[in-house]
Each structure stands twice: as C-alpha cells, then as structure tokens.
Amino acid sequence: MNKKLISLITILVFSLLVLAGCGSSGSQDEQKAANDTIKIGFLGAKTGGHASYGLETLKGMKMAVEDINAAGGLLEKELVIAEGDHGSKNSEASIVTDKLISSDKVVAIVGDPTTGLTKIAAPIAQQNQVVLLSAGAVGTGVVEIGDYIFRDTLLDALAAPAVTKYCAETLGWKKVALVTSINNDYSVGLSNIFRDALKKYKVEIVTEQQVKDGDTDFSAQVTNLSGKQFDGIVFTGYYTEGGLFMKEVRKQGMKQVLVGGDGLLSPVLWEMGEGAVEGSMVYTGFAPDPNTDNAKTKTFIDKYKSNNDNKLPDMFSAQGYDAVMLLADAMKNAQSSDPKVFRDSLAQTKDWKGVTGTITIRENREPIKSPVYLLKVAPASNGNSWEWKIQAAIPVTAE
Amino acid sequence: MFWQQLINGITLGATYALIALGYTMVYGIIQLINFAHGEIYMIGAFVGVMAVIVFKVNIFIALLMAIAVCILIGVSVERIAYKPLRRSTRLAPLISAIGVSIFLQTLMTLIAGPQAVGFPQVIDDQLYHIGSVTVSKVQLIILFLASVMMVGLQLIIKYVRIGKAMRAASEDYDTASLMGIDVNRVISFTFAIGSALAAAGGVMVGMYFNSIHPLMGVMAGLKAFCAAVLGGIGSIPGAMLGGLFLGVAEVAGVALGYGGYRDAIAFTLLILVLLFKPTGLLGRPIQRKV
Numbered sequence: 001m002n003k004k005l006i007s008l009i010t011i012l013v014f015s016l017l018v019l020a021g022c023g024s025s026g027s028q029d030e031q032k033a034a035n036d037t038i039k040i041g042f043l044g045a046k047t048g049g050h051a052s053y054g055l056e057t058l059k060g061m062k063m064a065v066e067d068i069n070a071a072g073g074l075l076e077k078e079l080v081i082a083e084g085d086h087g088s089k090n091s092e093a094s095i096v097t098d099k100l101i102s103s104d105k106v107v108a109i110v111g112d113p114t115t116g117l118t119k120i121a122a123p124i125a126q127q128n129q130v131v132l133l134s135a136g137a138v139g140t141g142v143v144e145i146g147d148y149i150f151r152d153t154l155l156d157a158l159a160a161p162a163v164t165k166y167c168a169e170t171l172g173w174k175k176v177a178l179v180t181s182i183n184n185d186y187s188v189g190l191s192n193i194f195r196d197a198l199k200k201y202k203v204e205i206v207t208e209q210q211v212k213d214g215d216t217d218f219s220a221q222v223t224n225l226s227g228k229q230f231d232g233i234v235f236t237g238y239y240t241e242g243g244l245f246m247k248e249v250r251k252q253g254m255k256q257v258l259v260g261g262d263g264l265l266s267p268v269l270w271e272m273g274e275g276a277v278e279g280s281m282v283y284t285g286f287a288p289d290p291n292t293d294n295a296k297t298k299t300f301i302d303k304y305k306s307n308n309d310n311k312l313p314d315m316f317s318a319q320g321y322d323a324v325m326l327l328a329d330a331m332k333n334a335q336s337s338d339p340k341v342f343r344d345s346l347a348q349t350k351d352w353k354g355v356t357g358t359i360t361i362r363e364n365r366e367p368i369k370s371p372v373y374l375l376k377v378a379p380a381s382n383g384n385s386w387e388w389k390i391q392a393a394i395p396v397t398a399e
Numbered sequence: 400m401f402w403q404q405l406i407n408g409i410t411l412g413a414t415y416a417l418i419a420l421g422y423t424m425v426y427g428i429i430q431l432i433n434f435a436h437g438e439i440y441m442i443g444a445f446v447g448v449m450a451v452i453v454f455k456v457n458i459f460i461a462l463l464m465a466i467a468v469c470i471l472i473g474v475s476v477e478r479i480a481y482k483p484l485r486r487s488t489r490l491a492p493l494i495s496a497i498g499v500s501i502f503l504q505t506l507m508t509l510i511a512g513p514q515a516v517g518f519p520q521v522i523d524d525q526l527y528h529i530g531s532v533t534v535s536k537v538q539l540i541i542l543f544l545a546s547v548m549m550v551g552l553q554l555i556i557k558y559v560r561i562g563k564a565m566r567a568a569s570e571d572y573d574t575a576s577l578m579g580i581d582v583n584r585v586i587s588f589t590f591a592i593g594s595a596l597a598a599a600g601g602v603m604v605g606m607y608f609n610s611i612h613p614l615m616g617v618m619a620g621l622k623a624f625c626a627a628v629l630g631g632i633g634s635i636p637g638a639m640l641g642g643l644f645l646g647v648a649e650v651a652g653v654a655l656g657y658g659g660y661r662d663a664i665a666f667t668l669l670i671l672v673l674l675f676k677p678t679g680l681l682g683r684p685i686q687r688k689v
Contacts, residue, residue, distance in 0.1 A: 047513045087513075182659035210658030216608035216615075219407035220653035227400060240515050240610065247609050251524055251535055271517045272610055 037078045038337045040065075040324060041100035043111025043121055043132075048088025049213070049240065052266045053113035053316050057135050058083065060313070060320030061110055063303060064328070074328050075337060082106050090120060097121040101128045107337050108133060110323045113316055115139030116185040122149045131339045131346065135323040136316060138262065139189040143365040148343055150365055152322050152354070154285030154396070156190050156261055159372045162394045163283045164197035166374060167259060170392070173231040177256075178208045179221070179245065181237030187213075190236040190261050198234070206230045211241055218248040226252055235260040242280075243272025250276040257281065265315055270377060270386040278386065280377045286318040286356040287373035287390050300355040315356070322354035370396040402532045404654045405647065410538045410607065412646020413545035417600035418623035419630070419638035420552065421593030427569040427633040428589055430489065434496040435476055436597060437620020438503035441613065443469045443598030444518075444605040445511055451519055458521040458606065462544075465598040472503075473594025474587050482583075500616075507613040515612045518605040541603045548596060549639055556635065561588050569633065618662065625669045631682025640680055644668075 042061055044054030058081075065079050073079060082104035086092035093112065100106050101124065109125055112118045113136030125132035126146030134142060134151040138159075143149050167173045178194060181187040191208075198205060206228045209221040222245070225233075233249070235242050235258045242264045249256070257279040258264075264282045273280075288301050300321060304313040330346035331337050349361040360368045371393045378389040418440050425433045443465040450461035480499045484492040525536040556562035561584075567575040568585045576582045604619070605611045622645060630641025645665055652664040672679065 049514070051513060208656075210653075210656065212659055212661065214618075215658075215661070216604070216610050217407075217411055217650075219410070220404055220650045221658055223400065223403045223407060224654060224656075226403070243517075244608065244610050251526075251537075252533060253526055268514070272515070274517070274520060 037080050038074055038331070039080055039082050039104055039106045040327060041082045041084055041104060041106035041109040041111070043084045043086070043093070043097060043100060043109050043117075044113050045088040046083070046085040050088045050114055050117075050238075052239075052268060053136055054085070054088075054111075056314055056316035057111070057113050057320035057323075059304075059308075060135075060317035060322075061324050063300070063307070063317075064321045064324035068324070068328055074331060075335065077337070079324075079328065084111075086112075086117065090117065093117045093120040094124060097124045101125065101130050106130065107331075107339050107342075108327050110135050110320060110327070112136065114186060115142060115189065118142055118151075119145065119185065122146065125149065129339055131327070131343055133323050133327060133346075135319040139186045140193075141189075147347075147365070148339065150346060150361065150367075152319055152326055152356075152359055152367055152369070154262075154283075154356075154369045154372055155366060156193050158368065158396050159283050159285070160190060160193045160261065161197040161200065162372050162396055163259065163281075163374060164194065164201050164203065166392060166394055167232065168201040168203050171231075173203055175204045175206050175230040177225050177228065177230050177233045178205050179233060179235045179237070180208065180210055181213050181241060182210045183212045183214075184237055186261075186263055187236040187238075190263075191234075194234050194236065211237060211245065213238060213241060215241060216244060218245045219252075221245075222248045222252050222254075225249070226254060230256060232256050233258045235264065238263045239266040239269040240272055243269045243274075243277055246273045246276040246280060259283075262315055265375070267386075277377050278379065281374055281391060282377075282388075283372050283374050284315045285369055285372065286313075286315040287375055287388065287393075288312040288314075289373070289390055289393070294353070294355070294357075296353065297355045318356045322356050322359070325354060326352065326359070368396065372396050400531075400654075402530070404650055406532060406534055406538060408647035408650035409643060410541055410646070411650060412626075412643035413542055414600045414604050414607075414642075415619075415623050415626045415646050416639045416642025417545055417548065417596045417603075418619060419626040419642045420549070420635065421597050422624050422627040423630070423632055423635060423638040424565070424589050424593050426627070427635075428565065428572065428586060429481070429485070429492075431481060431492050432496065432624065433481075433590075433593075434493070434620065435480075435499035435503060436593065437616030437618075437623070438500050438507075439469050439473050439476075439594045439616075440597040440601040440604075440619055440623075441507060441611070441616030442472060442503065443594075443601030444611040444615065445507060445516075445601075445613075446598070447602035447605055448516060448518055448611060451521055458602075461521075462599060462602050465602050466595045469594040469598035469601075470591045473590045473597075477587060477590040482586075500620075504613055504616070511613055513613065515610050518609045518611055520609070521606055537607050541607055544599065544603065548599060552592065552596070552635065555592075561585065565589060622662075622665050625665050629669055629672050629679055631679030634679070634681045634683065637679055637681035644680070 042058050045051045068079050084096035084100045086096045108131040115137040118134045118137035122145040126148050131148050137151050138153045138156045180191040259281040262284045265284050270277050331342045333345040334342035352359045374391045375388040376391040377386050380387040421436045446465040446468045447461045450456050450464045480495045481492045522537050527534045564580045564585045568582050626641035626645045627638045630637025649661050649664050
C-alpha cells in the first residue's frame with residue numbers, strides 16, 4: 001500500500017518535471033521566432049457562406065508576403081501570416097480576433113472582408129491598439145470605431161453615386177426596383193446610399209422589396225415586382241441571393257437586369273443564377289483589366305494567373321495584396337513594427353499606387369480609391385459558363 | 400396578384416407538408432420528435448443533385464434514387480440511434496435525435512463543402528397563363544407530386560394492412576404489440592415512409608428554388624415541425640393542413656412587405672395557435688390513458 005503510494009508520487013513528480021521542461025523549451029522557441037518575424041493576422045472566412053471572399057483575400061495576402069520576403073523581408077525580418085477562420089459566423093469573429101491578438105501577437109490584422117464582421121472585430125483591435133485594415137469592408141460606420149481602424153476599399157458612399165450617375169445618364173434609366181437583404185448590415189447601408197443617389201440623379205424607385213440572407217424562396221417578392229414598370233433592379237445583397245433572385249425574376253417572365261455592389265462579386269452569382277444573371281452589372285474597386293497601364297497591376301495579374309490555373313484575380317485577392325503592401329510600406333516609413341508608431345504613417349498615405357488603383361487615406365481615415373469598375377456578366381468565351389466583362393471604368397472623386 | 404401569391408404560398412406549403420408528415424407520423428407512434436428529420440430532407444436534395452449531375456439521369460429517376468437512399472438512412476437512424484433507447488426516459492431519444500442531426504449536417508458539409516450548391520435546371524421554364532395567374536411547370540409538378548403522395552399516404556393508412564397496424568400502434572403501442580402486431584416492423588415502416596416523403600420534398604425544393612445547402616434542413620425542419628404542431632401533432636391531415644397554412648401565411652407576410660420577418664411569422668403563428676388551441680388545429684383532445 002505504502003509502496004504503491006510512493007511509486008505513484010514519484011511518477012507524478014517525474015511527469016510534472018517532464019511537462020515543465022517541455023513548457024520552458026517551447027516558450028524559448030516562441031521567443032526566438034517572435035524576434036525574427038513580424039506577424040500579420042488574417043481575419044476572414046475560409047468556410048461557410050462568405051468563404052469565397054476570405055479565401056481570395058488570403059491568396060492575395062500570401063502573394064504579397066511572398067513578394068516582400070523574396071525582396072529581403074520587412075525591416076530585416078520575415079513577414080508571416082497568422083490565419084484566423086471564423087467560418088462566416090458572427091459569434092466566432094470576436095473569438096478569432098481575440099486569439100490573433102493575444103496568442104498569435106500580431107501587429108496588424110487584415111480583415112474582415114465584410115462590413116458586418118469588421119464591425120465586430122474592430123472594437124477589439126482598437127482596444128488592444130492593434131492596427132486593423134479591412135480589405136473588403138465598404139459599408140458605413142467602420143473607421144469611426146477608432147484611430148487604429150483602416151480600410152483600403154472602394155467606398156460605397158463614393159462608388160454607388162458614381163454608378164447611379166452612369167445608369168441614369170449613360171444607360172438612361174428612369175425607374176428602378178430596390179431590393180434589400182434586411183438581415184445584412186452591408187445591404188441595409190448600401191440601400192440607404194442608393195436611395196439618396198437615386199434621388200439626386202432623379203431616378204424613381206417604383207417598389208422596394210425585402211429579402212433575407214439565407215432565403216431561397218423569392219417568389220412572393222418577385223410577384224410583387226411583376227405588375228410594375230421599371231428599367232432595372234438595384235440589388236444590394238450578396239451573390240447567392242442575387243443569383244437566386246434573378247432566376248425567379250426570369251421564371252416569372254421579366255427581362256430587366258440587376259445592378260449592385262461588390263457583395264455580388266463572385267462566380268457563385270452565375271452558378272446560382274445561370275443565364276438569368278446575364279447582363280447583370282456589379283461595381284468593384286478592382287478588375288483584371290487586360291489593357292491596364294499600371295505595371296504593378298499587370299505583374300500581379302500575371303503572377304496570380306500562373307499560380308491559379310490561368311484564373312483571373314478578383315477584387316478580394318487584389319485588395320488583400322494591397323492591404324499587406326500598404327501595411328508593409330507604413331512600417332517601412334515608420335521604421336517600426338509597433339502598431340502605435342506605424343499607425344501614424346499609415347494614416348498619412350497619399351496617392352499610394354497599388355494593384356487596385358490609387359489610394360489616399362483622408363483625415364477621417366476613409367480611403368479615396370479611383371477608379372470604380374462596372375462589370376457585366378457575359379457568356380464566357382468557351383460558351384458553357386459566364387465571365388465578368390468590363391463595362392466601364394468610372395473615375396471617383398470625393399464629393 | 401392575390402392568386403399569384405396564393406400559388407406561391409401553396410407550393411411552399413406543400414413542401415412543408417411533406418416534411419411535416421414525417422414528424423407527425425413518428426410522433427404518433429413512438430412520441431418522439433425526430434429532430435434528424437430535417438437532415439433526411441437535406442440529404443434527399445443532395446442525392447437528387449448528385450444523381451442529376453454525376454449520373455445524368457432524368458429528374459424523376461433522381462427523385463426515386465433520393466427516396467431510396469433516404470429510406471435506407473432513415474431506417475438505419477431509427478435502428479442505431481432510437482431503438483436502443485425505446486424503453487429509457489423520453490429525453491434520451493430526443494437528445495440522440497439532436498446528435499444525429501448535427502452528425503448528418505457535419506457529414507454533408509464535409510462531403511459537399513460548406514457553400515450553397517446550385518441545383519441544375521432540370522425542368523424548362525415553361526409558364527402557363529391561367530387568367531391573370533402565371534404558373535410554372537416546376538410549380539405544377541411539385542403540386543401534383545405532393546398531392547399524389549399525400550393521397551397515397553392516406554390510402555395506405557386507411558386500407559393497407561401495414562397502415563392499419565400503424566394506426567393501431569399509434570392508438571396504443573403496448574396493446575398493439577400484445578395483439579400480435581410486429582411493432583418494430585411498423586416503426587421501421589413509419590420511418591421509411593416519412594423519409595421517403597422528406598426526400599421527395601428535398602428534391603422538389605431543390606428544383607424549385609435552385610439552391611441546396613448542408614444546413615438547409617435546420618430551418619426547413621423547424622418550420623415543418625411548426626406545421627406539424629400547428630395542425631395537431633400525431634394527426635396526418637393536420638400536418639398537411641398545417642404545412643399549407645404555414646406556407647400561405649409566410650408568403651402573405653412577404654407579399655405585404657415584411658420579407659425580413661418570414662421566419663418569425665411561422666413561429667408567431669405557432670404560439671398563437673397553441674395559446675387558443677393547445678392540441679393544434681386538428682389535434683385530438685389529450686386523453687389520459689388509464
């Protein structure tokens with residue numbers, strides 16, 4: 001009995017010693033790694049409904065990190081990405097942000113690609129004084145959260161009026177139907193901007209319909225449209241619902257096309273909508289323009305294509321690339337990877353040339369990015385799918 | 400406009416009714432809310448898509464394949480997850496059902512990926528104009544198939560031996576088994592029929608709304624459960640009525656401009672009906688068995 005007890009205690013003590021040994025050697029490794037690297041966090045979805053935004057952003061970020069490390073690293077250190085996947089869940093976003101800051105010890109976070117989740121993550125980054133640069137949030141009320149919060153996107157507040165002007169003056173639209181996804185922050189905000197812009201350019205809204213993210217049945221809303229006369233549908237939600245909505249529109253025999261923000265920008269739009277979305281127009285801060293005169297853009301497109309079976313990059317990968325580059329340039333200018341220091345040089349960015357165009361950070365930390373591309377869904381050259389065709393590049397100015 | 404919206408509502412309601420039948424039949428016999436039932440519906444939709452895309456079969460053959468696979472899964476779920484718990488507390492099989500539901504969702508997410516999958520266009524966009532109302536071919540097919548299945552179910556339960564056994568088992572499970580009814584077979588058969596109807600509902604919803612998703616069974620299952628309770632759980636005509644009622648009410652809400660509240664409508668209705676008629680629209684009054 002006594003012998004047993006003693007041997008048990010001995011085993012316990014030994015195992016504790018071994019465990020303690022493991023712990024200390026591990027933290028030494030970490031210490032060493034932290035001294036040679038600068039960590040940037042990726043916050044986004046690699047799974048779930050918004051996965052196509054997150055995965056593309058991450059692809060762009062990885063390309064930027066490769067380019068920086070190939071050119072000797074950043075401030076003589078290696079740049080690495082800590083990946084945080086929240087699976088498109090609001091509830092997970094804050095947990096993942098916490099983890100990036102407290103256990104991965106990142107100096108900056110790129111993300112989230114959506115406005116709604118950025119608004120959840122931003123207060124946490126602000127509180128911990130870590131720079132958060134969203135490579136996708138375009139709605140209102142993001143940078144207002146605090147002076148560590150930035151974005152490198154084309155703002156809806158600037159883009160939607162530019163696109164409305166184009167629809168009214170170049171396409172001659174007089175009447176539209178407005179469709180909002182009301183459980184989606186981004187969509188509700190964008191609809192408000194469109195409402196003002198449509199009024200300004202004297203386009204009448206003949207009817208407003210509400211849908212929800214996750215809906216698959218749009219028959220009732222589309223039936224409500226069917227009695228009305230209008231030139232186009234302004235749809236402010238995301239691609240899945242956009243594609244299904246248009247399918248229902250064609251099913252009920254209407255011929256109008258859809259116009260909307262970059263929330264619709266994904267091949268899923270035609271995977272869901274098929275022929276029904278042909279002619280639909282989506283605006284975006286980046287388009288892989290084959291005739292671009294921006295050398296940076298050309299290099300980026302070529303490199304992306306060779307890495308991805310000749311596929312063209314989308315806005316999210318380009319903005320993800322620019323986000324990392326913008327952060328790296330800010331750290332270089334400040335000669336520091338301390339967020340409290342390089343935050344200031346990031347805020348002073350002026351006429352910075354990236355792969356997505358020209359970016360200036362205004363005094364209120366909101367970016368002005370030019371131009372806005374209006375893309376149109378057209379049949380692909382191989383005939384059995386669809387692709388984006390550049391309809392127009394509209395210059396953007398601050399009002 | 401009114402008639403058009405009514406058709407939209409009835410089409411949606413018919414799919415709810417098909418799923419609700421599975422809930423109500425199982426509850427009628429073993430007093431179990433089979434929360435995995437929504438997942439059977441989801442799997443039906445995925446098997447349908449796979450049959451159309453991979454095996455390139457006609458949609459009706461795809462429907463039969465989905466039904467066959469779902470019967471197999473539905474019956475096995477009962478054997479594996481519910482049968483061993485039949486004599487335990489009522490809570491145990493309920494928790495087991497939730498476990499099966501999460502397992503099947505996750506399994507399908509692993510197999511098919513987390514994104515919504517487009518259901519290929521299998522039926523042309525033919526529209527029929529009847530007065531001011533436009534009905535699509537898909538809507539007609541759904542209404543026709545759903546009616547055939549519901550009438551067929553009624554006939555089986557009224558006139559076929561196994562259907563009579565189902566009714567007997569639902570009346571009094573123990574006595575039925577004392578009278579020589581093989582209740583295990585009856586229960587398996589009930590799960591088979593319920594799963595077949597859910598599979599058919601899944602394929603139809605897929606081809607009507609053109610989109611399926613590994614988590615589509617959650618909300619549809621909850622709504623169908625509402626429909627079953629609304630109509631009076633345990634009552635087969637009640638499930639049909641409840642489904643149609645719910646579909647029409649939901650579409651009416653959306654048509655009036657409250658699209659954001661479409662899910663809330665179902666649950667509000669449920670609360671209202673239960674407040675005034677606790678046994679549901681066609682439910683039997685609760686009798687305490689002596």
